[in-house]
Amino acid sequence: MELNGRIRLDGQKIKELRAQQCLSREMFSSKSQQMGCYLSISTLKRAESSNKIYFRTAQDIASILKVSLDDLQIKESPPSEQSHHKNPLSRSEQLHRACTTLARVNNEKKGSVIYIQGEAGIGKSSFINNLTDYAQNANFLNFRLPIYDNVTNRKTILQDLIRQFIHHRLKTVTQHSRCHSHKSDSNNAECLKCFAQEENLSYEHKRALLALFDESASILKTINYHERKSYELELLFVLIRNTQSPICLILEDIHWASTDIITTIQSLTHEARNWPLVIILSSRLINNPIYEIWNNSVLNTPLELFNLSPLNDDELRSMIGADKKFPKKVYEKYIKLSNGNPLFFQSLIDMKTIYNESNIPQSLNSLIKQELNRLSKDGVTFLSSAAILGHEFELEEVAEIFKIRGYTPQELVNCNFLQQVKDKHFIFNHDLIRQGIYQHITEELKKELHELASTFYKDKDQLKFTFHLRKAHQVEEALSAINDFAKNLYEKHDYCEALNQVDVALSLPGKKNLYSLYYLKGVLLKVLDLPAKATQYLEKALQEAENKQDKLEIRLELTEIYAVNQRLELSEEHLEAAKKLLTGNESAEVVNNIKKYQNYIKKCTFSLNNTHTKLQYQTSSVFKTSIQNLDSPHQPSTDCQLKKQHKIALLHSVTGPLKEHEEGVIKSCIIAFEEINKNGGLLDHSIEYEIYDGQSDEYIFREQAEKIINDHHITSIFGCSTSSTRKQVKTVVEKRNSLLVYPYHYEGLESSKNIIYTGPTSNLQALPIIDWLMNTTNADSFYFVGSDYVYPVVTNEILKDAVHEYDGKIVGEDYRPIGSSDFEDIIEGIKQANPSVIILTLASIESNKAFLKTFHESGINKDGRINLVSLVLSDRDIDHIPITHCQGLYSIFSYFQNNDNYSNNDFIQKFKSKYGKNERISGYMESAYVGVKLWAKAVQKCKTFSPEKITEAIKGLTYYGPGGIAYVDEKNQHIWRHTHIAQVGNDGEFHVQWSSEQPIAPSPYPLSRSENEWNIFLEKSKKRWEGSWGI
Known part of the structure; x- marks a missing residue:
């Protein structure tokens, strides 16, 4: 292995092993995702060509092929030294x-x-x-x-x-x-x-x-x-x-x-x-x-x-004790059968059946079946009953639940089914053995045994009680018990486990009270600070609710969530619906709460610019006491006290038309740096950030970058949003050999060794929308509306190539300066052109608000025939736009806030805890967060803050972010990401309509033209702005 951590593998052997396992390259890549490795097809091709790859990547390939890394590695030492090569690490060496x-x-x-x-x-x-x-x-x-x-x-x-x-x-x-x-x-x-x-x-x-x-x-x-x-x-x-x-x-x-x-x-x-x-x-x-x-x-x-790889033959032979007397052909047969699996091999040499070629078991499962046939009837009954209870059990439990009296399981210990841990406490020798026994129990007997177990645990252990009810196929009883259990957990504030139980109930087959489960899940998601998901399940509960009282409760929950999150239009809508459900017999609490909600919404409506009117669940006297315990979380104290500091720069627009577009990115970067410092910093340094204002002007961005590097001697900059500001800063960091981490999606046609591009390129964030529209909506004509700078102009040129590939038509293309609000003439042009798709690349929030308002009020899309797509607007941006203006809008990003994975939920909760429950998170905010973490992992890897070393170390690194896997391409320093297409629903939230099956490789230069042709086009476009980039 080289000092930079790269090694060569035997490409031919990889191909042979793939063929033995019937794995195509696509299947190999898919399997890597299941195992959490996320290896691309191109990476596999490099390995099969015996090109140098990263050591960690090589380990992952070996794990997928179920061999040791040493079996794949090419020995590059001179012939005279071959005899000195070490064998693969044995278990004893790993243990050492x-x-x-x-x-x-x-x-x-x-x-x-x-x-x-x-x-x-x-x-x-x-x-x-x-x-x-x-x-x-x-x-x-x-x-x-x-x-x-x-x-x-x-x-x-x-x-x-x-x-x-x-x-x-x-x-x-x-x-x-x-x-x-x-x-x-x-x-x-x-x-x-x-x-x-x-x-x-x-x-x-x-x-x-x-x-x-x-x-x-x-x-x-x-x-x-x-x-x-x-x-x-x-x-x-x-x-x-x-x-x-x-x-x-x-x-x-x-x-x-x-x-x-x-x-x-x-x-x-x-x-x-x-x-x-x-x-x-x-x-x-x-x-x-x-x-x-x-x-x-x-x-x-x-x-x-x-x-832990399969054991080699010598290691398996060493497992045969001195008391075991086997002919050589017997244990050699066992070694071959076990395929390096020590559990199966040990089970073979311990089995009581005398070796016979005709009855030797070919698998662990068949061996278990053979050994069960040798046991007494009482032994089989006891073992089956114990397998029902799980991996470990008490002798008294088996006796009491299944009425097995007087049986001593010594023969089961002797046969290596069980181990005796304490006097009356036993465990199975391995859970695979327990599972094998469980598989050999008839379905009818399983049901009977699980019923007995559920009766025993009913008043003793709710978790085991509900588990055995499910296994006994008593669905109605299980649903009722799980519902009660979840409510009990909710009362004890054990919200995550309550949510797990609700999900278990929803996964059960058959008819169930969906209203109760959806309602409970919605409330739990609310208290876990996941409001977008909470409203989805409360809406589902509303559809299932049959009586007015249930509907009233749901409407008030939705009123509360939308009010707290400053979605006042929706909050008022649900409040009005709730008032219509009143019968006159409601409690004083319900009546008072409705009045308070109404007053609060009215107050907010007339003071929208007053941030002090925004409520948090825990501070509002309006909301119910059930959610009054949602204070900002106390952070566990740590012993991390770092005396040395390393400074980085956050270069974004704090003023000007790009302010709203960039302020969220600053917030997500701050969270990432705080997490790093909380967990011990980097290289015994705490990371301190300075915020520099680019003032929404590309030339000021350049001036600030020069000041950051020359005057403040900061070498790592996290910043820029528009391509014009990035290109200005690019010349500075390249000249001074510093580093820029750039989080926004952009048009491509660029690659610099001094920039890490953590936002998606056009082949991830623009081109897939053309494929999807053409294949799902029969789109045939396109109208482009964008801000007049490099990103919209170049991106639309890339999209034109894709549209022409489908024999589609470009029926219009208009640009306006950033921050423009007059789109009347463009709307008239759209009326005349009558496109099936409008693609927006407007940079500022104000311009998007103005266009969507004008478009909505024009009434030209009342029938919904025109598909409206924005390549810029994200979750955070649509918060500033009335729902009636943006409903039905499509967008495409590598991240949407409704993304359902563990890492995302944790990220959302941290963000809302720090900045307020009404905050929303955009795709570029997630990219900025991921960029900080990738930079930090690269610093750890190269053990220096040197930009040159960081850019080398970051190649090939992966990070599992809120939006899923992010992998830094080793050639162009762009990011592999999943891509999602989402649409704004009537709740004002983006809902994912399509996701890529695998992370997509970044391609800064689209294949529709050569790199040289794209560079020529870029230079010609620059003349449009008199030598600048459009701002």
């Missing part, structure tokens, strides 16, 4: 490397993360067992937290971890308090209070502890949701700090983890750097959340990644 990490943490008192990934049965648990044995001998405390599908949630994880802290404390206290004088129940309020006293917990942390175990109803009423989550994390940090010994925190099978657990893991990994804490995580390759955990953050805690 992991143990070295533990030793370093113990010596330096600074934490680390060990991430173990591999396919099911590959030996992850065994690897962890060996690692924790070493840790225990090195005086580490091992806190093990397995995660099970449908059973484990954030609350149970935290409870289990606190219990282990309490158990450790019980071993170390010298004078027992009264609750420690016997076998302590860590759920007991007295024990928890005693533990809090011994740990010297603050009042807030004590409250969080008691609330976590539901030991105080009064606390649950006073502590709000955001505070509770924050103080729970702080509580863990305090307990870790108070513990004298180093700690290994092991979370196994995190591929089952909910987004709430992933968020907690993310917080722990960031803080691990401050203490002697090793976080050990394991995951299968499928549904592997590694990209969700780290690729959407900048991690300062060291990370060791272990890809």
Whole structure:
């Protein structure tokens, strides 16, 4: 491997392995997405041509092909040195490397993360067992937290971890308090209070502890949701700090983890750097959340990644104990069958059936079936019953639930189905074994056993109760129980888990009370600060509601959400609809709230420029008490105090017609830098930003860039919006070899080694709309309306080529100066041309407002025949435009606020917490946020703030942002992104109509012409503005 982290792979071997697995290049790329690698076809082609690729990319290719990286790597040493090449790392060598990490943490008192990934049965648990044995001998405390599908949630994880802290404390206290004088129940309020006293917990942390175990109803009423989550994390940090010994925190099978657990893991990994804490995580390759955990953050805690490949033949032979007597042909047959899978191989050598060529099982599942046939009837009955309960169980539970008395499962332990952990506590030898047993249970018996389990857990554990009802196919009972459970969680302010339960209920087959589920989901999304999604589900609930009372409740919820988010037109609409539903028998509270809503809307309508009239849920006396606990979240305190600073510049328009277009980008950049500083900064520096005003003038942008670099010696600039301002700054950063991170979509026809382009190019953000319109709306004629500067003129030229490819017509093309508001003559031109599509590239909000108003009032599109498309307007921009003027408008971006993924929800919540619940997020704001994070990851990679080194390091980096994967192209420093086409609905929100299946490769120079031809066109266009770029 070279010093820059590039290696060559054996391209022919990659092709052969692909062929063996029947994977085309397209299928290979698709599979990489499922595994979270996001490898493009062009990257695969480079690897198959044995060109140098990045080491991380090579690891991903090896993981997809299920081989070790050493099996693919070309050995480039001279022939005389070939004999000195090391074999692929064995498990013992990998274990040694992991143990070295533990030793370093113990010596330096600074934490680390060990991430173990591999396919099911590959030996992850065994690897962890060996690692924790070493840790225990090195005086580490091992806190093990397995995660099970449908059973484990954030609350149970935290409870289990606190219990282990309490158990450790019980071993170390010298004078027992009264609750420690016997076998302590860590759920007991007295024990928890005693533990809090011994740990010297603050009042807030004590409250969080008691609330976590539901030991105080009064606390649950006073502590709000955001505070509770924050103080729970702080509580863990305090307990870790108070513990004298180093700690290994092991979370196994995190591929089952909910987004709430992933968020907690993310917080722990960031803080691990401050203490002697090793976080050990394991995951299968499928549904592997590694990209969700780290690729959407900048991690300062060291990370060791272990890809467990299949064992080689020698490693498998070493697993055969001295007590095992096999003929060589037998174990060689087992080695071949196991294909390097240690679980299957171990099961083969442990099986009780005498080896016979005719009956040797060909898979783990067939082996389990064969071994079940050897068991006694009681053994099979017990094993089937235990498999129903899950991976671990108590002997007494099996006896009581399934009425199995007097059976001792020793034969099941001897047959390696089970392991006895404690006196009466058992676990399955591996969950694949449990799943294999479960598959061999008849459907009728499964249903019967799950019914018995649900009866047992009904009053003991709501989560298990609802789980077994679902598995028993008792859909109506399950829906009712889940609904009650979700409401109970809501009352306890456990909103994320309540939302998970509602989603489970909605996924169940058969008839269900959709009104109740949609309504509850809408309310939960509201309190989680996701108003756009909340209104969608409340609208669905409104359609399902049958009586006036239910409709009234929904209308008032919608009135509240739209009012808080300053969508006053919609708020008033729902309030008027609510008033029509009044029967005269409503409570005084409902009547008073309606009056207050009405007064508030009236007040806002007559003072729209007064920002003080904007309400937040938590400060409004208008809104119901159920949402009064939505204060801005308390942030967990950290030990990060960085003395050194590194300055960067934010160069945007704080004044002028571009102000509204750029102010959101400044806000998203600030959030990104604050997150970086909170998580330890970069290279022991905090990142400090200075804001410079470009005043919406391309020449002032250039002057400011020169001042930033020459006078203030800042080498990294984040800024510019229009192409004309970017081109002016481009000449400055190229001359001084500095760096510009540019977040806006643009026309292309440019590539600079001194610019990172995090916004989409025309082949991502413009051309797909032509394909989509032609294929879905039968569009045939186009009219272009844009601002008179380089981006609209060049973009429209690119679109013309695409339209002509479809034999479409360009029937009009008009431009106006930025900020123009007079479009009467253009509307007349549109009337005469009668196009099927109008494409807008107007730069300022004021120009877009004026055009859409004039267009709407002209009445020329009453029949909706004309498709109106904006390549500029995003979620944030349409907030300034009346819904009646923009309803039906199409737009295309790499990000829309309604994008449904974990990272986006977290981003929206942080943004609204900092800047207000009425804030909306645009595509270029997300691109700016992603740009900061990619820059930070590049700084970490090259270990310097040198612009030249950063631009080299950033090539090939990926970041999992709010809009999904972002990958920096290694050739042109533009970003691979997914593309989405969305339309404004009657709620004033963008709703996605189409999304690209894969991230699209950026192509700054569209293929319709050569690069030289595009450059000639660009130079000719420049004469239009007398040598400038249009502003």
